[in-house]
Amino acid sequence: MAKEYSPVKSAITSSQVAGELYRASGIARQLSLAAKNSQAVVHRAGSKVAGLKVISEYFADLALKTIKLAEEINTISLDISHMAVDRWRQNTLVGHLFDSQEKTQNDKVDGIIHATKQKQLDINNRFNIVIRSLESQLEEIQQYMQASRVVAVSFRLEATQTDEYQGILEDMANNIDKFSEQIKQHVLDAKSHIDRLLQSK
Numbered sequence: 001m002a003k004e005y006s007p008v009k010s011a012i013t014s015s016q017v018a019g020e021l022y023r024a025s026g027i028a029r030q031l032s033l034a035a036k037n038s039q040a041v042v043h044r045a046g047s048k049v050a051g052l053k054v055i056s057e058y059f060a061d062l063a064l065k066t067i068k069l070a071e072e073i074n075t076i077s078l079d080i081s082h083m084a085v086d087r088w089r090q091n092t093l094v095g096h097l098f099d100s101q102e103k104t105q106n107d108k109v110d111g112i113i114h115a116t117k118q119k120q121l122d123i124n125n126r127f128n129i130v131i132r133s134l135e136s137q138l139e140e141i142q143q144y145m146q147a148s149r150v151v152a153v154s155f156r157l158e159a160t161q162t163d164e165y166q167g168i169l170e171d172m173a174n175n176i177d178k179f180s181e182q183i184k185q186h187v188l189d190a191k192s193h194i195d196r197l198l199q200s201k
Contacts, residue, residue: 005197007091010084010127013197017134017190018077024141024186025070031148031179032063038155038172045165051158052169055151059176062148066183069141073190076134083127090120131194138191145184152177 038056042049097113152173159169 005127005200007084007088009197009200010087011081013193014077014080014084016193017080018074020186020190020193021070021073021077024183024190025067025074027179027182027186028063028066028070031176031183032060032067034172034175034179035059035063038169038176041165041168041172045162049158049162049165049169051161052155055155055158058151059148059155062144062151066141066144069137069144073134073137073141076130076137079130080127080134083123083130087120087123087127090116090123094120131198135191135194138187138194142184142187142191145180145187148180149177149184152180 035056038052039060042052042056045052094113094116097109097116100109155176156170156173159166159173162169
């Protein structure tokens with residue numbers, strides 16, 4: 001049987017994750033802008049920096065994927081929040097029904113209790129599936145950012161092959177590296193909120 005988590009803790013966790021991802025997507029937009037700027041400089045520099053063209057396109061693609069994934073995760077966080085409210089309502093209803101059942105032995109109340117408990121179980125199972133999906137998507141963003149930082153090193157090395165544009169390209173690589181690290185940190189914070197929920201009683 002799937003573990004049941006506190007509806008209140010679930011709602012709080014979903015808002016914390018949404019907050020972290022909102023901040024991460026704002027930084028991803030800055031990363032996207034930095035990638036577009038690097039593409040413009042690479043285009044201007046022409047054949048001198050041909051190796052940087054592929055790298056700058058990679059950064060632009062990575063930023064867009066990160067923004068899209070962050071938006072998907074925010075939607076999942078909203079679903080978790082709605083499920084938490086549904087679970088709280090079901091828990092409250094079951095409590096009232098048990099009180100009513102103690103006062104009157106009624107088959108109709110027994111049937112409602114059974115149906116409500118089944119609905120609770122369905123919500124709980126769905127919640128567990130969604131939380132695992134959320135973890136998986138956060139992991140995906142984290143991997144994107146690790147790859148981004150590795151590629152930023154290559155970008156920096158390639159930039160040293162140019163004279164005129166070296167300073168600009170190195171600054172861009174530093175910005176991409178910085179933004180990637182900031183996004184990664186927000187993702188780690190979001191994951192730690194989920195971990196605390198999963199380890200809670």
